Amino acid sequence: MDAIERTMRTYDQIAEEYCRKTERQGDREFQEKMLDRTLSFLPPSPRIIDLGCGDGRDTQYLQEKGADVVGIDISRGMIDLARKKYTECAFLRSDMRDTVFPNDTFQGAWASTSLSNIPKSEVSRVEKEVYRILEQGSIFCFSFKVGEKEGFEESIVEGFETYQSYYTLEELKRELNLFDVIDSREYPEEIFNNSFMYCWARAK
Numbered sequence: 001m002d003a004i005e006r007t008m009r010t011y012d013q014i015a016e017e018y019c020r021k022t023e024r025q026g027d028r029e030f031q032e033k034m035l036d037r038t039l040s041f042l043p044p045s046p047r048i049i050d051l052g053c054g055d056g057r058d059t060q061y062l063q064e065k066g067a068d069v070v071g072i073d074i075s076r077g078m079i080d081l082a083r084k085k086y087t088e089c090a091f092l093r094s095d096m097r098d099t100v101f102p103n104d105t106f107q108g109a110w111a112s113t114s115l116s117n118i119p120k121s122e123v124s125r126v127e128k129e130v131y132r133i134l135e136q137g138s139i140f141c142f143s144f145k146v147g148e149k150e151g152f153e154e155s156i157v158e159g160f161e162t163y164q165s166y167y168t169l170e171e172l173k174r175e176l177n178l179f180d181v182i183d184s185r186e187y188p189e190e191i192f193n194n195s196f197m198y199c200w201a202r203a204k
């Protein structure tokens with residue numbers, strides 16, 4: 001079983017508790033500012049994909065703001081939870097490395113900390129797939145844990161491990177050749193002892 005499959009199986013088991021633990025009010029306000037910033041780069045009613053959508057809270061927010069949005073997640077447990085919580089939104093179980101969407105389907109892609117679960121050796125596959133399904137000039141916003149290490153580590157749900165890749169902005173700029181980084185923002189405080197960063201990149 002590879003790192004992504006092992007992580008997916010863990011999320012299947014911990015979906016509800018994981019989402020409950022990450023639903024802190026302060027985080028939400030900042031997250032919504034970051035979602036609004038993403039929308040500010042896009043045309044009205046943009047087509048957006050939420051990559052690794054978890055319980056779908058960002059998918060729902062984007063839809064509420066007028067986007068035509070679909071949330072995808074590799075974990076069946078997460079997708080089932082999202083469908084239960086936000087019945088009005090579209091969700092699909094899918095691997096972000098290989099989706100069913102035709103070329104140029106979306107104008108925006110949003111990945112809130114989901115690149116963290118992708119081993120560094122697989123990130124260029126994600127980049128190529130996201131680039132393929134985005135129109136030229138589209139915006140890809142992703143948030144990530146700042147650092148350099150990667151490997152399995154204890155989840156915020158005790159007794160479970162997920163794969164975590166940490167990045168620096170410089171490393172991601174080097175890695176993502178199909179995109180130009182146009183903006184970035186640090187999360188103002190640590191969450192669960194980690195520093196987070198948001199980055200906006202435009203498809204070349």
Ligand SMILES: C[S@@+](CC[C@H](N)C(=O)[O-])C[C@H]1O[C@@H](n2cnc3c(N)ncnc32)[C@H](O)[C@@H]1O
Nearest residue numbers: 011052053054073074075078095096112114117
């Ligand atoms: C850290 S959680 C973040 C969830 C949500 N985006 C949020 O901010 O609350 C990462 C999510 O990415 C999903 N994920 C991990 N690898 C994936 C992949 N290859 N394709 C699609 N989703 C993936 C996980 O199942 C998990 O729900």
